[in-house]
Amino acid sequence: xxxxxPVAWPWRLLTALAVAASGAVHLYLVGSQGYGGGTGNWLxxxxxxxxxxxxxxxVLVLVWRSPLPLLGAVAYGLSTLVGFLLAVYLPDGLVGVxxxxxxxxxxxxxxxxxxxxxxxxxxxxxxRRRPV
Numbered sequence: 399x400x401x402x403x404p405v406a407w408p409w410r411l412l413t414a415l416a417v418a419a420s421g422a423v424h425l426y427l428v429g430s431q432g433y434g435g436g437t438g439n440w441l442x443x444x445x446x447x448x449x450x451x452x453x454x455x456x457v458l459v460l461v462w463r464s465p466l467p468l469l470g471a472v473a474y475g476l477s478t479l480v481g482f483l484l485a486v487y488l489p490d491g492l493v494g495v496x497x498x499x500x501x502x503x504x505x506x507x508x509x510x511x512x513x514x515x516x517x518x519x520x521x522x523x524x525x526r527r528r529p530v
Contacts, residue, residue: 405463409521413471414456416514420478421452423507441495448478459518465525468518475514482507 428445455474458467482504485497498504 403463404525404527406521406524409517409524410459410468412517413468413514413521414459416510416517417452417459417471417474418456419452420475420507420510420514421449421456423449423503423510424452425449427503440493465522468522468525471514472518472522475511475518479508479511479515482511 424445428442428449452474455467455471459471481492482497485492485495486499491497
C-alpha cells in the first residue's frame, strides 16, 4: 500500500490567510484610495494584479495539494515585499515610483508578506517529509 504525502493544513491555512490579506490590502488601496496614479498607469495595473493574484493564490493553496501554489505564495510574498522596500529605499524609487513607509496598509502588507514566505516555506518543508 502506497503511503500518501502529508498535508500541512495549519501551515497552508496560515499561508492562504496571509496572501489573501495582502491581496485585499492591494485591492483596497487601488480601488478606494486611487493608489497607483490613475487609470492606465502601470502601477495601478500592478496593484490590481497583486490583489487578484493574492486572492487566487489563497484559494489554490487550500484546494490544490501540490507544492506549486505554496511556491507561488512564497514568490508572491517575496516579490511584493522586495518591490515595496525598493520603492521606499532606492533614491529614485522603483522604476520611478517613490513610496513611503507608514500607515496601516504598509504595515499589514509587510507583515502578511513575511508571513506568506515563512508559512509557505514551513508548509513545503512539512509536506516534503516522508511518512514513517
